[in-house]
Amino acid sequence: MIHPLRRLLILLLLPLLLTPALAPAAHAQGRPEVAGNWLVRVAGPQPFTMTLSVDEHGGVLTPRALSRQQTIFPGAAARTDSGFVVNATAWERENTLDVAVRGDSLRGSWSTAGQAPIPASGIRLPRETLAPLTGTAVFDSVVRVLERHFYDPGYNGADWARLVADARPRIAAARSDGEAYAVISGLLRAIGTSHLNFTAVPRVPSPAPVTPPAASAPAASAPAVSWQVLSPSLGYLRIASFEPSGESLPPEVARLDSAFAAFAGLPAIVIDLRGNEGGSVDLAYRLGQHLHAAPVAAGYLVVRRGFDARGMRTAAALDPATVPTLPADLPGALLADAVEAAGGAGMLSMGGGLARTYTGRVAILIDGNTGSAAEATAAMLRETRGAVTVGARTEGAMLSSADVMVAPGWRLRYPAMDFRTAAGVRLEGDGVPLDVPADPADRAALLRAAAEALRVPTP
Structure with missing residues (x-):
């Protein structure tokens, strides 16, 4: 039996003995759980969404971008009393994501050096x-x-x-x-x-996790095609993307047609493909129609079946003259199936079908962000139309890809077809050959260089 005085002493000392052991646990309970997969929306003039994975092992916080924003590279990260901070390189600039976590949501800011912070919000993705x-x-x-x-x-x-x-x-x-x-x-x-x-590519319940303020709502997207007549000698055509297809294609085709109607009497034009990361071939087909009175061989595609059936390790072993020609008006969505049906290799053809085509000289502005279908277009026009390339060498990323969902919420994009120009030139890894080097960021200098190459007065 415990003596009454000893029992009293134990009761008095017990809180002091237990407090050091319980204090860390109480502190831990007060800090939010930050580990998991987060869907983060950054507002502002050009809003974007990314999926971010945050791991925490041994007190070390590790973030990874899981989303389609391939230009975002998380780096150092640290917990804060209310959430976490991540330093990230995005579009070749240093940025900081600083958020407070409350349950399964977060809110904070995305800061870019030299610019005011932009609101950021998000949710923890359900499993x-x-x-x-x-x-x-x-x-x-x-x-x-x-x-x-x-x-x-x-x-x-x-x-x-x-x-x-x-x-x-x-x-x-x-x-x-x-x-x-x-x-x-x-x-x-x-x-x-x-x-x-x-x-x-997670599917999240509606409504969207973040609703940007009305003042930060994005403006309507700019058209892919724009143009202007710079002088009586030179027209300028800007194609920002070859992405338009389906319902978004007809308005861009109409703009392209209007541009060439205005260019009809000009001796030369400049086609600006800087920053054009490619897309479908549908708009490129229409461009080819305006520049070629009859169909011409533009380049050929080879799928895995084509390599295996011919015992080839590289498309360089394939004689372009033996490649079956695909229909000139074949929609981009049907391209892969058509190449498969042609035995695993098919030659694209562009041109023909219009009552009037442009016959003047052509220059193409390119840079390191000109990629995929834009590279194929530039290379094709250089070979078939004698177009002069001006600026900087292109990205060297010309393969035809396909997407497949390999598991719920996870998409794999893979190169399904190799591409060579009609002359057998491979663009992947090398880019489009450059004729006239010039600073791709200086539009005035590019136009001067293009005008000189086209033998027309500088606008």
């Missing part, structure tokens, strides 16, 4: 919106798709079997989606090709 990347199920699905459909049987010179074998134990040991994502992304980067990425 059902993204299939877990931990384990090997999604990894195996990615591997299967690439082994069946990746256009190049040699995987761009990479040791595919070794890469997969090295990645498998690391994916099995991953403790979070972020860690597993890093393994899968690393596997794809090791192939060293364009049009190959793995991204989160």
